[in-house]
Amino acid sequence: xxxxxxxxxxxxxxxxxxxxxxxxxxxxxxxxxxxxxxxxxxxxxxxxxxxxxxxxxxxxxxxxxxxxxxxxxxxxxxxxxxxxxxxxxxxxxxxxxxxxxxxxxxxxxxxxxxxxxxxxxxxxxxxxxxxxxxxxxxxxxxxxxxxxxxxxxxxxxxxxxxxxxxxxxxxxxxxxxxxxxxxxxxxxxxxxxxxxxxxxxxxxxxxxxxxxxxxxxxxxxxxxxxxxxxxxxxxxxxxxxxxxxxxxxxxxxxxxxxxxxxxxxxxxxxxxxxxxxxxxxxxxxxxxxxxxxxxxxxxxxxxxxxxxxxxxxxxxxxxxxxxxxxxxxxxxxxxxxxxxxxxxxxxxxxxxxxxxxxxxxxxxxxxxxxxxxxxxxxxxxxxxxxxxxxxxxxxxxxxxxxxxxxxxxxxxxxxxxxxxxxx
Amino acid sequence: xxxxxxxxxxxxxxxxxxxxxxxxxxxxxxxxxxxxxxxxxxxxxxxxxxxxxxxxxxxxxxxxxxxxxxxxxxxxxxxxxxxxxxxxxxxxxxxxxxxxxxxxxxxxxxxxxxxxxxxxxxxxxxxxxxxxxxxxxxxxxxxxxxxxxxxxxxxxxxxxxxxxxxxxxxxxxxxxxxxxxxxxxxxxxxxxxxxxxxxxxxxxxxxxxxxxxxxxxxxxxxxxxxxxxxxxxxxxxxxxxxxxxxxxxxxxxxxxxxxxxxxxxxxxxxxxxxxxxxxxxxxxxxxxxxxxxxxxxxxxxxxxxxxxxxxxxxxxxxxxxxxxxxxxxxxxxxxxxxxxxxxxxxxxxxxxxxxxxxxxxxxxxxxxxxxxxxxxxxxxxxxxxxxxxxxxxxxxxxxxxxxxxxxxxxxxxxxxxxxxxxx
Numbered sequence: 001x002x003x004x005x006x007x008x009x010x011x012x013x014x015x016x017x018x019x020x021x022x023x024x025x026x027x028x029x030x031x032x033x034x035x036x037x038x039x040x041x042x043x044x045x046x047x048x049x050x051x052x053x054x055x056x057x058x059x060x061x062x063x064x065x066x067x068x069x070x071x072x073x074x075x076x077x078x079x080x081x082x083x084x085x086x087x088x089x090x091x092x093x094x095x096x097x098x099x100x101x102x103x104x105x106x107x108x109x110x111x112x113x114x115x116x117x118x119x120x121x122x123x124x125x126x127x128x129x130x131x132x133x134x135x136x137x138x139x140x141x142x143x144x145x146x147x148x149x150x151x152x153x154x155x156x157x158x159x160x161x162x163x164x165x166x167x168x169x170x171x172x173x174x175x176x177x178x179x180x181x182x183x184x185x186x187x188x189x190x191x192x193x194x195x196x197x198x199x200x201x202x203x204x205x206x207x208x209x210x211x212x213x214x215x216x217x218x219x220x221x222x223x224x225x226x227x228x229x230x231x232x233x234x235x236x237x238x239x240x241x242x243x244x245x246x247x248x249x250x251x252x253x254x255x256x257x258x259x260x261x262x263x264x265x266x267x268x269x270x271x272x273x274x275x276x277x278x279x280x281x282x283x284x285x286x287x288x289x290x291x292x293x294x295x296x297x298x299x300x301x302x303x304x305x306x307x308x309x310x311x312x313x314x315x316x317x318x319x320x321x322x323x324x325x326x327x328x329x330x331x332x333x334x335x336x337x338x339x340x341x342x343x344x345x346x347x348x349x350x351x352x353x354x355x356x357x358x359x360x361x362x363x364x365x366x367x368x369x370x371x372x373x374x375x376x377x378x379x380x381x382x383x384x385x386x387x388x389x390x391x392x393x394x395x396x397x398x399x400x401x402x403x404x405x406x407x408x409x410x411x412x413x414x415x416x417x418x419x420x421x422x423x
Numbered sequence: 424x425x426x427x428x429x430x431x432x433x434x435x436x437x438x439x440x441x442x443x444x445x446x447x448x449x450x451x452x453x454x455x456x457x458x459x460x461x462x463x464x465x466x467x468x469x470x471x472x473x474x475x476x477x478x479x480x481x482x483x484x485x486x487x488x489x490x491x492x493x494x495x496x497x498x499x500x501x502x503x504x505x506x507x508x509x510x511x512x513x514x515x516x517x518x519x520x521x522x523x524x525x526x527x528x529x530x531x532x533x534x535x536x537x538x539x540x541x542x543x544x545x546x547x548x549x550x551x552x553x554x555x556x557x558x559x560x561x562x563x564x565x566x567x568x569x570x571x572x573x574x575x576x577x578x579x580x581x582x583x584x585x586x587x588x589x590x591x592x593x594x595x596x597x598x599x600x601x602x603x604x605x606x607x608x609x610x611x612x613x614x615x616x617x618x619x620x621x622x623x624x625x626x627x628x629x630x631x632x633x634x635x636x637x638x639x640x641x642x643x644x645x646x647x648x649x650x651x652x653x654x655x656x657x658x659x660x661x662x663x664x665x666x667x668x669x670x671x672x673x674x675x676x677x678x679x680x681x682x683x684x685x686x687x688x689x690x691x692x693x694x695x696x697x698x699x700x701x702x703x704x705x706x707x708x709x710x711x712x713x714x715x716x717x718x719x720x721x722x723x724x725x726x727x728x729x730x731x732x733x734x735x736x737x738x739x740x741x742x743x744x745x746x747x748x749x750x751x752x753x754x755x756x757x758x759x760x761x762x763x764x765x766x767x768x769x770x771x772x773x774x775x776x777x778x779x780x781x782x783x784x785x786x787x788x789x790x791x792x793x794x795x796x797x798x799x800x801x802x803x804x805x806x807x808x809x810x811x812x813x814x815x816x817x818x819x820x821x822x823x824x825x826x827x828x829x830x831x832x833x834x835x836x837x838x839x840x841x842x843x844x845x846x
Contacts (some may be wrong), residue, residue: 015450027438039464189534192495212433284715285708288729292707304729312726
């Protein structure tokens with residue numbers, strides 16, 4: 001079953017405001033098996049809303065219109081639905097009495113303009129609005145159900161839940177269930193080249209799974225959507241799908257349950273009872289800030305050194321001046337000295353050092369903007385590398401912190417595998 | 424001139440992700456007089472995108488399609504535009520070479536699937552993408568201009584700006600001009616109570632100005648939109664409007680040109696040739712990271728100490744153990760000792776100390792979650808205060824860093840005023 005959501009309101013066509021109601025409606029519709037295939041935002045213009053409604057009704061089984069049910073002249077949803085379906089508006093005395101009563105309970109007289117809210121397209125079922133004056137509307141146009149709900153989220157949310165429970169849920173068979181895999185350290189095209197032969201087969205399985213690949217800064221996400229008749233059925237199919245992707249993507253997959261990279265690394269540190277200290281130059285505290293975004297991170301994060309100047313690299317984490325002079329501040333030996341110095345200073349098990357050129361200035365032909373050296377020390381293991389990161393200053397900072405977290409994650413994984421083999 | 428924005432991507436039809444690119448595009452289109460009358464989100468389905476494009480082209484002068492230009496199978500925008508306009512796709516050798524070169528510069532071979540990005544509908548002008556592999560597309564379908572841009576914001580934003588400058592700007596009549604004022608340390612209703620009597624008059628002036636108030640984390644923004652025939656006319660009206668708001672809001676306004684608080688503070692430090700060091704507990708490096716988000720911040724940011732454990736507060740910035748025992752780690756005396764210790768250790772002019780309870784755990788009846796002590800030392804002045812911040816862990820961290828930056832900004836303002844009086 002296909003659904004379309006139309007949000008009505010000129011303010012959502014400015015640079016300042018988004019339609020967020022559709023996220024709630026999508027969540028509730030997915031749960032009873034509706035697939036939202038199109039979303040639209042239309043201004044407070046009756047003709048444009050009629051046009052959008054007619055287009056939506058041509059192919060969707062269900063059209064949800066949100067907003068435009070208020071009492072003012074620019075609330076056009078009632079008119080537009082009536083025009084689009086080809087019926088007149090009727091006046092409902094009982095609705096007017098209800099609205100009057102709402103005002104009276106607050107000791108106020110009903111403004112005359114609220115009469116508009118007692119009008120409804122002929123044939124519409126009026127939906128109760130426990131938190132506001134505007135009733136919702138439910139009617140059909142050809143094979144399509146059209147539902148109109150008010151825009152304020154605290155009015156809209158209980159109403160979509162009620163209409164789903166009372167009108168829509170019956171008779172829907174399958175539902176949608178989701179899983180998000182997160183991958184880092186690989187490009188989108190590389191991930192897709194490996195994953196496509198796998199997920200390409202799922203669309204036609206007994207529990208069909210649709211897959212979307214999404215590149216976001218420093219990581220790739222694979223969104224898996226299964227259509228199934230029950231959670232058990234979906235869980236089984238999704239678990240197998242995740243296994244198949246893990247088999248082709250291996251340790252590049254860092255999360256199959258939506259957790260962030262810093263949360264995954266944090267959980268691993270906590271399980272292993274390891275503590276961590278960091279020394280950051282170009283990331284300027286971002287790595288520490290991400291690590292400490294995780295609730296409970298004080299169990300493993302001990303301290304951080306932000307060594308922005310050369311002098312602070314020497315004074316705070318003991319990078320020898322000679323090393324800085326010989327290799328430059330952005331170099332693997334300096335990153336390693338920072339990681340080891342941070343760890344020694346803090347007395348922790350893990351140390352990370354990051355030094356690089358975040359830009360926009362400071363690049364050279366040999367070390368262009370985006371050059372970042374990352375060193376990680378875990379117990380008696382150290383790993384150091386140089387990376388060419390792409391983007392503006394904030395992108396370079398983020399990706400440098402992402403790289404450091406991922407190197408640490410992989411080292412902890414390998415150490416676990418090693419100790420499992422040894423035991 | 425009417426515009427329509429179509430965002431392409433199935434992930435934006437889930438309950439988890441919104442199209443936010445359209446806000447940027449709307450802002451840039453408004454600036455040259457285009458009115459965005461419809462926005463749509465379509466999934467990665469070529470037939471549905473063709474249908475949406477055809478509907479949009481029927482009435483809009485300009486259709487902007489965002490996303491779906493990546494290298495994978497589910498990137499369908501090139502195909503959909505070609506089908507919708509009724510032209511074949513052509514292969515562009517020069518584009519392929521450019522993409523290969525981009526991979527080569529990162530020491531990688533181009534995956535074969537990236538060839539797809541060298542295809543374009545016949546007749547399309549290819550738009551340069553300085554930050555990615557996918558070129559944009561510009562072509563016409565009847566009287567409508569169709570522009571396709573890649574989805575990642577850092578690729579999309581410079582491309583819409585270039586296409587507006589090079590292809591669209593000529594020939595538009597009255598245009599929209601904007602100014603954004605940023606305010607911190609006041610509530611939205613308090614700001615509106617002072618500002619509304621002022622901006623309420625502007626709608627009917629010779630150059631009408633519409634005002635929107637927007638509360639975002641840790642700050643209030645006032646968006647002023649003037650409709651004028653020329654930049655000069657708009658600039659005059661907006662400058663007067665900004666003066667009137669400054670008169671009622673005073674030093675709570677920190678930016679009238681869109682600069683972030685960290686950039687405003689950074690500029691002031693640089694002008695005054697002051698250097699800064701910070702000691703952070705609950706913000707975990709976020710304050711330093713924000714300060715170092717500003718290009719050129721190495722001129723004033725010397726170092727930072729992230730003193731997450733009590734031991735690190737003593738070892739790194741010399742907070743006496745007795746002080747921690749007597750007042751607790753979250754206290755004004757400890758915040759002040761951190762600020763002074765950071766400054767003394769780094770040898771800078773300015774020191775900041777932040778200690779608090781970011782939550783969700785760690786609160787007590789006397790010091791609930793959100794309690795944050797902030798101390799700032801500038802030359803011979805110190806200021807210390809305790810704040811009750813609201814929200815989850817990341818909100819508390821952000822607002823604590825915002826508070827520290829704002830206290831420093833106000834101290835620098837007052838010092839300037841004082842020295843101006845003295846001289």
